[in-house]
Amino acid sequence: xxxxxxxxxxxxxxxxxxxxxxxxxxxxxxxxxxxxxxxxxxxxxxxxxxxxxxxxxxxxxxxxxxxxxxxxxxxxxxxxxxxxxxxxxxxxxxxxxxxxxxxxxxxxxxxxxxxxxxxxxxxxxxxxxxxxxxxxxxxxxxxxxxxxxxxxxxxxxxxxxxxxxxxxxxxxxxxxxxxxxxxxxxxxxxxxxxxxxxxxxxxxxxxxxxxxxxxxxxxxxxxxxxxxxxxxxxxxxxxxxxxxxxxxxxxxxxxxxxxxxxxxxxxxxxxxxxxxxxxxxxxxxxxxxxxxxxxxxxxxxxxxxxxxxxxxxxxxxxxxxxxxxxxxxxxxxxxxxxxxxxxxxxxxxxxxxxxxxxxxxxxxxxxxxxxxxxxxxxxxxxxxxxxxxxxxxxxxxxxxxxxxxxxxxxxxxxxxxxxxxxxxxxxxxxxxxxxxxxxxxxxxxxxxxxxxxxxxxxxxxxxxxxxxxxxxxxxxxxxxxxxxxxxxxxxxxxxx
Amino acid sequence: xxxxxxxxxxxxxxxxxxxxxxxxxxxxxxxxxxxxxxxxxxxxxxxxxxxxxxxxxxxxxxxxxxxxxxxxxxxxxxxxxxxxxxxxxxxxxxxxxxxxxxxxxxxxxxxxxxxxxxxxxxxxxxxxxxxxxxxxxxxxxxxxxxxxxxxxxxxxxxxxxxxxxxxxxxxxxxxxxxxxxxxxxxxxxxxxxxxxxxxxxxxxxxxxxxxxxxxxxxxxxxxxxxxxxxxxxxxxxxxxxxxxxxxxxxxxxxxxxxxxxxxxxxxxxxxxxxxxxxxxxxxxxxxxxxxxxxxxxxxxxxxxxxxxxxxxxxxxxxxxxxxxxxxxxxxxxxxxxxxxxxxxxxxxxxxxxxxxxxxxxxxxxxxxxxxxxxxxxxxxxxxxxxxxxxxxxxxxxxxxxxxxxxxxxxxxxxxxxxxxxxxxxxxxxxxxxxxxxxxxxxxxxxxxxxxxxxxxxxxxxxxxxxxxxxxxxxxxxxxxxxxxxxxxxxxxxxxx
Numbered sequence: 001x002x003x004x005x006x007x008x009x010x011x012x013x014x015x016x017x018x019x020x021x022x023x024x025x026x027x028x029x030x031x032x033x034x035x036x037x038x039x040x041x042x043x044x045x046x047x048x049x050x051x052x053x054x055x056x057x058x059x060x061x062x063x064x065x066x067x068x069x070x071x072x073x074x075x076x077x078x079x080x081x082x083x084x085x086x087x088x089x090x091x092x093x094x095x096x097x098x099x100x101x102x103x104x105x106x107x108x109x110x111x112x113x114x115x116x117x118x119x120x121x122x123x124x125x126x127x128x129x130x131x132x133x134x135x136x137x138x139x140x141x142x143x144x145x146x147x148x149x150x151x152x153x154x155x156x157x158x159x160x161x162x163x164x165x166x167x168x169x170x171x172x173x174x175x176x177x178x179x180x181x182x183x184x185x186x187x188x189x190x191x192x193x194x195x196x197x198x199x200x201x202x203x204x205x206x207x208x209x210x211x212x213x214x215x216x217x218x219x220x221x222x223x224x225x226x227x228x229x230x231x232x233x234x235x236x237x238x239x240x241x242x243x244x245x246x247x248x249x250x251x252x253x254x255x256x257x258x259x260x261x262x263x264x265x266x267x268x269x270x271x272x273x274x275x276x277x278x279x280x281x282x283x284x285x286x287x288x289x290x291x292x293x294x295x296x297x298x299x300x301x302x303x304x305x306x307x308x309x310x311x312x313x314x315x316x317x318x319x320x321x322x323x324x325x326x327x328x329x330x331x332x333x334x335x336x337x338x339x340x341x342x343x344x345x346x347x348x349x350x351x352x353x354x355x356x357x358x359x360x361x362x363x364x365x366x367x368x369x370x371x372x373x374x375x376x377x378x379x380x381x382x383x384x385x386x387x388x389x390x391x392x393x394x395x396x397x398x399x400x401x402x403x404x405x406x407x408x409x410x411x412x413x414x415x416x417x418x419x420x421x422x423x424x425x426x427x428x429x430x431x432x433x434x435x436x437x438x439x440x441x442x443x444x445x446x447x448x449x450x451x452x453x454x455x456x457x458x459x460x461x462x463x464x465x466x467x468x469x470x471x472x473x474x475x476x477x478x479x480x481x482x483x484x485x486x487x488x489x490x491x492x493x494x495x496x
Numbered sequence: 497x498x499x500x501x502x503x504x505x506x507x508x509x510x511x512x513x514x515x516x517x518x519x520x521x522x523x524x525x526x527x528x529x530x531x532x533x534x535x536x537x538x539x540x541x542x543x544x545x546x547x548x549x550x551x552x553x554x555x556x557x558x559x560x561x562x563x564x565x566x567x568x569x570x571x572x573x574x575x576x577x578x579x580x581x582x583x584x585x586x587x588x589x590x591x592x593x594x595x596x597x598x599x600x601x602x603x604x605x606x607x608x609x610x611x612x613x614x615x616x617x618x619x620x621x622x623x624x625x626x627x628x629x630x631x632x633x634x635x636x637x638x639x640x641x642x643x644x645x646x647x648x649x650x651x652x653x654x655x656x657x658x659x660x661x662x663x664x665x666x667x668x669x670x671x672x673x674x675x676x677x678x679x680x681x682x683x684x685x686x687x688x689x690x691x692x693x694x695x696x697x698x699x700x701x702x703x704x705x706x707x708x709x710x711x712x713x714x715x716x717x718x719x720x721x722x723x724x725x726x727x728x729x730x731x732x733x734x735x736x737x738x739x740x741x742x743x744x745x746x747x748x749x750x751x752x753x754x755x756x757x758x759x760x761x762x763x764x765x766x767x768x769x770x771x772x773x774x775x776x777x778x779x780x781x782x783x784x785x786x787x788x789x790x791x792x793x794x795x796x797x798x799x800x801x802x803x804x805x806x807x808x809x810x811x812x813x814x815x816x817x818x819x820x821x822x823x824x825x826x827x828x829x830x831x832x833x834x835x836x837x838x839x840x841x842x843x844x845x846x847x848x849x850x851x852x853x854x855x856x857x858x859x860x861x862x863x864x865x866x867x868x869x870x871x872x873x874x875x876x877x878x879x880x881x882x883x884x885x886x887x888x889x890x891x892x893x894x895x896x897x898x899x900x901x902x903x904x905x906x907x908x909x910x911x912x913x914x915x916x917x918x919x920x921x922x923x924x925x926x927x928x929x930x931x932x933x934x935x936x937x938x939x940x941x942x943x944x945x946x947x948x949x950x951x952x953x954x955x956x957x958x959x960x961x962x963x964x965x966x967x968x969x970x971x972x973x974x975x976x977x978x979x980x981x982x983x984x985x986x987x988x989x990x991x992x
Contacts, residue, residue, distance in 0.1 A: 133629060214633065235594060235596060
């Protein structure tokens with residue numbers, strides 16, 4: 001029997017049966033990018049992870065409202081440093097631009113990259129700057145509930161008051177006593193916070209701060225964490241079903257979201273917390289703030305000193321999906337090339353299957369029949385096991401082996417038309433719809449095919465010692481800017 | 497001598513020399529779509545018009561900050577009817593969706609269509625719902641200046657107070673006395689407005705109204721006009737250089753923007769008002785609200801009863817640019833097909849020119865030399881004359897004639913390498929950069945080229961009576977799903 005969907009809930013540290021709040025609908029919120037720089041492999045991993053989760057939930061028949069935000073303001077560079085300046089404003093001043101122009105630019109670049117990676121647009125893509133009133137209302141509620149305080153036009157979440165009523169550190173496992181001890185020495189001086197673990201909900205803006213709004217506490221701008229509480233509750237209600245994001249956001253960001261939701265509504269924000277693991281580069285987290293990262297456009301074009309070649313968006317997508325989202329992935333050219341090869345094999349099997357039709361026969365191979373059914377089941381089992389795309393890809397390689405048996409030129413195995421259909425439907429569903437793999441470029445495949453014919457005709461002419469004809473073909477291709485290069489395995493072509 | 501840029505200012509009804517406020521920078525605001533339905537030809541005309549204006553200003557060396565908004569709330573269905581319900585909310589209730597989900601969906605469809613039409617993303621694309629505080633602040637300023645009043649939680653612009661200080665109807669030419677006479681009979685009863693020409697700045701929301709925000713006047717939502725005043729002043733300052741939009745927006749929308757800007761800041765919003773004319777269908781304005789419209793996706797796919805065939809995005813773009821933006825365009829299949837043919841000719845001339853190189857010669861044709869210089873000048877004169885793309889396209893056909901003379905197979909005309917370069921640079925600048933025409937699909941061109949070689953080789957085999965070789969090529973193509981069809985002018989191919 002097919003097992004039901006299980007998800008690893010970071011909040012409990014356990015795999016749990018997934019049960020949505022509404023019967024056939026799921027509300028999912030995922031932390032999107034901060035748009036002050038080029039999207040990199042880290043962004044790709046998070047967006048691909050939750051894209052596949054969105055796709056699989058949809059495949060299971062859920063109507064999913066998927067909200068992924070754009071942080072275009074409010075992410076302080078260093079929150080422990082009270083002079084922390086808004087990252088976007090900083091870039092804007094350097095470039096002498098309106099900060100929203102910088103944010104819009106990188107938002108556009110991000111969206112382009114997401115489309116290249118075949119990521120489905122979320123149902124709602126709210127902007128932090130577009131929800132200032134909602135953020136102010138949420139902060140006001142927290143103050144009303146006695147869990148935040150105002151100092152000099154800034155508002156901080158009151159962690160000491162919070163721990164009287166709720167469990168602090170439930171997601172991240174941070175122990176307050178440790179933070180307490182660490183902070184005592186710290187609190188002398190000019191720090192506005194009453195307690196080290198307190199965090200900003202609203203920050204007073206200096207006169208020259210470009211992004212600022214009126215609030216009950218004077219002109220200022222929201223702290224980083226409050227936007228996600230305001231926007232997820234607005235569009236999904238409280239609690240909603242799934243909150244996703246990168247593992248690096250567990251603390252402080254997601255821990256703060258729990259504090260804010262309990263603080264404003266006396267309800268936890270969400271039932272299931274899902275966190276994707278990091279992409280590492282020589283074992284180090286790949287992130288903008290660490291300076292060791294490769295942008296997606298560099299990957300697509302091959303223009304980075306660490307890259308041996310360009311990698312297509314589908315290669316990147318497959319590379320990321322080869323691992324379970326909960327594991328780290330270490331970046332290397334070798335593993336990307338391996339991903340490219342594996343992807344090509346599965347894409348080719350898909351094509352072979354697409355043009356395969358079972359011969360009318362009564363003698364079906366029972367073992368292969370059984371194998372088909374088992375592999376279909378494996379696909380569901382893989383995805384029902386916390387969206388295990390690594391296992392799913394292994395199952396698809398199982399299909400690939402069956403397809404080889406069916407199309408063996410010497411002794412093809414026969415299965416029933418019904419089984420072929422089942423295999424075909426399942427392969428398409430999981431390869432195209434759930435994993436979201438698409439052919440790289442239908443046109444460039446046609447170009448390859450046509451070039452293949454011309455190269456073959458030329459080879460034949462050479463074999464027939466009809467050198468003038470072989471030369472004619474070479475010249476005609478050269479005229480189109482296509483160069484042929486003869487090697488021991490025949491000619492290869494490249495565009496000049 | 498090259499004339500300077502002149503623009504037709506709808507405010508003065510005159511062509512004026514364009515002078516930007518800052519020396520090398522231009523601020524331009526254009527009214528974007530209301531995202532409650534599929535984008536249609538009317539949207540395409542406005543976005544293509546101001547895309548080309550943006551491109552030409554950039555070509556002239558201006559740094560342009562181009563703001564085009566998305567109206568995702570606040571456009572009342574019928575403002576004279578006080579029960580007017582927000583269009584987006586209405587759709588959302590029918591579809592049982594969160595209104596932002598509907599707005600996001602149509603925003604995505606709009607952006608896709610804009611990209612297909614090769615429209616450059618604006619520098620900032622602000623959402624109306626994303627600027628509620630800015631709208632509230634603007635309204636508060638107008639009230640403070642005595643030009644708006646609150647009634648039952650709604651706020652209206654006070655036109656009778658306004659006319660004591662400013663000229664009402666300066667853009668649209670509406671005469672207040674007429675409105676006055678018309679409105680007297682009307683003002684009895686439950687109408688909250690003091691005067692018929694007053695318009696809503698803020699509307700009180702009913703309990704069930706889905707899109708609503710807190711304001712100093714209670715919970716409600718902004719009137720339609722205020723968003724553009726709030727967002728243009730935020731990102732461009734007051735006054736800025738150019739305000740664009742469709743001619744149908746002159747009244748009441750743009751007239752209201754002038755009132756609001758003077759009302760809040762005692763300054764007019766903008767120096768130059770530019771309005772594109774409408775696309776008509778059998779002489780009637782093509783618009784969603786009239787029900788007689790063709791969506792862009794229907795045009796691209798040919799799936800509308802009025803369409804004889806599909807028209808590519810570049811055909812639509814060229815069709816619109818063939819007329820000056822100030823003239824109406826009447827839709828017909830004939831004119832679209834004519835546009836398609838004209839576009840093909842100019843694209844072909846461009847390609848011929850691209851691969852043309854002047855032979856080394858001392859005998860240049862002086863008349864043609866002169867013609868090149870004159871045509872280059874015509875391009876600038878056309879665009880400097882209020883962005884007259886119709887004249888510009890005529891000039892490019894002039895280039896096309898010259899290119900035919902240069903490449904005449906019998907008696908090619910010679911011009912200097914310098915003139916070839918000038919011709920080439922100007923053609924590229926105006927065809928690709930200013931008009932924004934791009935090749936429909938670079939890959940499909942390569943496919944055509946490669947197929948062309950194979951068809952030629954097959955024909956040669958047939959001529960040589962080498963029928964088995966001819967058949968081999970046909971078979972190989974068939975295997976790829978490409979069918980050859982022999983006709984009296986040789987074979988043509990099509991994909992199955």
